[in-house]
Amino acid sequence: MPPLARRNLLHDKVRLTVTLTGIVFAVVLIIVQFGLFLGFTNATSGLIKNSGADFWIVGERVPYLERTVEFSERKVQQVRATPGVLLADNYVADFGRWKRRDGQEANVFLLGFNPDTQLGGPWNLVKGRVEDLDIADSVIVDRIYQEKLGVSRIGEVVEINGRRARVVGFTQGIRSFTTSPYVFTSFKNAQRFGGLRADQAHYILVKATAGADLPQLQRDLQARIAGVDVHTTATFANMTTAYWMFTTGAGVAVLIAALLGLVVGVVIVAQTIYATTMDHIREYGTLKAMGATNRYIYRVIIEQAVTSAGIGYVLAMIVSFFVVRGSEQGGAAILLPWQFAVSMLLLTMLMCIAAAMVSINKVTKIDPAMVFKQ
């Protein structure tokens, strides 16, 4: 087929620019919003998913990670005695007040784990050693929050809930969903910082032996340990995500923004493709008079839409690359896994083809006798 679609598209450069701007705006907005959604999801459940545990034992009816209930830390002995359990450690998760050397304060989320097994401990450690958390009052924080927490070097001293704390390491890329950065420390340190009694814990993290029947083990633990709920890591991660994303409405808000981006994109592209179609309506009438079927003409319009989508997608990906890179150092990460990027190509195509439907509907109703009118 002669390049009628492409030529018509490229013929009016101003209109093409408007079309591509609309597509880029829509695609980048969807990527940013949905990427934020993925980033938030990651942030809400990353700690749980990266814990290394198969099960999280939580206080009865605890709905999400940050909603803690104390229980006796002696329950961990019952857990360890259960056949199929390889490791079981107490775990503290509690909010605290961080005071910088300059006196400024910030809320933090203390996470106390067993440095020997490292269940529930930090990952992506870029400075220091996890083993150093055995030292009294030692903590590890993430580089993203250096400025907020007023620390930049190992050895710096701050206060947590009025108690002295010393930084012994930094991670990279561990984000908290709330505004309170994670502060990793040993279980004992966390009890002291958080003001828990020595016999209290918030969670028990359980790792099963290799080849264990996990559903059966879960049932056994639930039956054996009173006053707790036993969740798989995946379930507890989903519960925490669901709370933050949907119960609070935060996730719904970003998804609505993503949807709005899609609607805006469809409207802008529909308008410009329609304007282009109207500009060339006589040509479509001539094509009909020459014997072209409606389907042939649809192909021309859809080819314009798909070409616009392809160019717009590439431009949007370039913009999004820089946006995503820029977010890596910020408090809210925008994630763009390759599966999402590929899906966006399909969505962009669909968006532009849907936008072309208005024009297709118009062209269907062309009276070919109009070609005789001057």
Added chain:
Amino acid sequence: MQPAIAVTNVTKTYGEGAAAVHALRSVSLEVQRGEVMLLMGPSGSGKTTLLSVMGCILRPTSGSVRIAGREAATLSEAELPAVRLEHIGFIFQGFNLFPTLTAGENVELALDLKGVRGAQAQRRAERLLEQVGLGDKVRAFPSELSGGQKQRVAIARALAGNPDIILADEPTAALDWHSGENVLGVLRHLARTEQRAVVIVTHDSRALGFADRIVEINDGRIVQPEGRRPHAEAEAHPDVLAHNGAMALAVPA
């Protein structure tokens, strides 16, 4: 011999009741292959409507339209494009070329509709343009061509489907004297040498010298069903006089 086009008792009415407009009233005529027929009449007489009906662009309200022996009046809207593609080539007053395609690509588009593509389409497009004297303008865009050249590209495009019938609506109206004569000469050649049926709607007196028959239409009716041969008196036709006056103002090529 079977006529290329046979229109029998065709009516075309728009609207209903008191507001009805009778564009064609029981029109009958035949056009033979190898014949150049002029369709003349005052503005609003139904010439273009009749051309549209003959070209299977409009369906008549009643009556029969046979194209190469095949009844077209009862075909559905979805079936009519195939008839046009197979049998009919159109030439328009405004040329109706695709401005973003070259002359060659304009002709290739018509070939593409017939399923001829690639190098074969390019070769045929070049031959058709050579046939109308534009072999050196294959890569020119319509904006780079004169009025006469554009109309010859349109003729080449109309011929791409090898139609039995060429329908031309005021093909010389936008052309100067010399270009108009060229175009009319090409249309006569198509009829005489290639045995195509050529119907020209026109007010242009130049066309009289190229036609085999003149059919007059007025108020939706054929005035002389058999038509008449062109002769000097035809130039005194009121429409021709008015058009000749307008032609004095034509833009040169």
